[in-house]
Amino acid sequence: MKEISEKLSERKIKTSLDKMHAKIIYYLFRESKVNTLLVSFDEKCRVLSTLDGYNEVPYVANTYTPPTLEDYMMKNLDEFKRNLPLALGIDPKEISFLITAVDMDDLAVCEQSYEEFKVCCLATAGAKENAMRAGVDVTRYVERDGHVGSIGTVNLILLTNATLSEAAMARAIITATEAKTAAFQDLDVRSTYAPRYQATGTGTDNMVIVSGKMGKPLHVTSGHTKMSELIAFATKSAVTLALEKHDK
Numbered sequence: 001m002k003e004i005s006e007k008l009s010e011r012k013i014k015t016s017l018d019k020m021h022a023k024i025i026y027y028l029f030r031e032s033k034v035n036t037l038l039v040s041f042d043e044k045c046r047v048l049s050t051l052d053g054y055n056e057v058p059y060v061a062n063t064y065t066p067p068t069l070e071d072y073m074m075k076n077l078d079e080f081k082r083n084l085p086l087a088l089g090i091d092p093k094e095i096s097f098l099i100t101a102v103d104m105d106d107l108a109v110c111e112q113s114y115e116e117f118k119v120c121c122l123a124t125a126g127a128k129e130n131a132m133r134a135g136v137d138v139t140r141y142v143e144r145d146g147h148v149g150s151i152g153t154v155n156l157i158l159l160t161n162a163t164l165s166e167a168a169m170a171r172a173i174i175t176a177t178e179a180k181t182a183a184f185q186d187l188d189v190r191s192t193y194a195p196r197y198q199a200t201g202t203g204t205d206n207m208v209i210v211s212g213k214m215g216k217p218l219h220v221t222s223g224h225t226k227m228s229e230l231i232a233f234a235t236k237s238a239v240t241l242a243l244e245k246h247d248k
Contacts (some may be wrong), residue, residue: 013037015120016111017161017212020045022122024104029087032069035104036088036097037062037122039157039210046211048169049096059090060208061097062124062155064104073099098155098206102126108241112230116214119227121176121234122157125242127184129153131199133191139203154180154239156207158231164211165219172209172221175228179235180205186236187243 006028013022019042026035044056063084065073073080085092102124111120130153158176181200189199221228 008033013107013109013122015109015159016113017118017120017159019043020120020159020210020212022109024107025088027087029084030069030072032066034066034069035064036084037104037107037124037157038088039122039159041210043213045213046164046166046169047096047208048166048173049098049208050173050206051098051208052096054166055096057094057096059095059097060157060210061095062104062107062122062157063097063099064102064124065099067101070101096208098157098208100124100126100153100155102153102155102242102246106242106246108238108245110234110238110241112234114226114230116161117227117230118161119230119234120159121231121238122159123155123235123238123242124246125154125239126246127153127189127199127202127243128247129192130203131184131189131192132201132203133194133197134200136197137191137193153202154205154242156180156205156235156238157210158207158235159210159212160227160230161212161214162227163213163215163217164209164221164227165217168218168221168227169209169211172228172231173207175221175223175231176207176209176235177201179232180239182232183236183239183243187240189243
């Protein structure tokens with residue numbers, strides 16, 4: 001079976017970040033209609049992904065997989081992660097991408113800036129089926145064969161023009177996660193499994209942190225820093241808007 005039969009269309013996504021370019025590509029993959037948010041860089045950037053770790057790549061992406069592809073993807077995840085970039089004409093080693101059951105047409109884009117520093121959060125989110133409260137809800141999955149399930153329900157791509165140290169990239173994940181949880185709380189999203197509790201996220205959330213190349217490395221992205229503020233405000237706004245768009 002041909003992995004890709006034709007590219008249908010594409011739509012540019014505007015951001016204020018120089019040297020980082022975003023668009024949604026609509027195409028057929030294994031005869032199913034798929035769309036991918038593709039962010040490309042003028043030169044390779046350092047990225048930290050909760051799905052595939054640290055890398056230096058010229059692309060990051062968030063891909064919508066429809067129900068018609070779910071069974072194939074879950075049974076052939078490694079093959080899927082190899083063939084999907086190839087369908088876009090990209091070497092699988094040159095991209096870090098997330099996977100979700102949320103259509104990219106429900107993408108939310110929110111930006112924050114302070115003086116020369118800029119942050120952009122690109123978010124997709126849905127919480128109707130697997131919202132959870134961390135530390136309260138229990139799960140039935142035990143990872144022994146290398147796969148638990150990788151369809152992200154709240155997927156975040158965080159871009160900044162600032163140079164972040166590896167430690168700052170890692171700490172940014174905490175800041176963004178706290179902001180995501182704040183959005184869930186403000187919207188009073190309830191745990192799917194124990195609705196009497198507010199949810200803190202879903203069981204399949206993922207994010208990618210992308211470091212820019214401007215200036216000397218920032219080493220701190222914890223709560224009292226301006227960069228943390230930009231990350232938190234952009235993330236909370238984007239998650240809120242994404243949940244409103246997808247879950248109404």
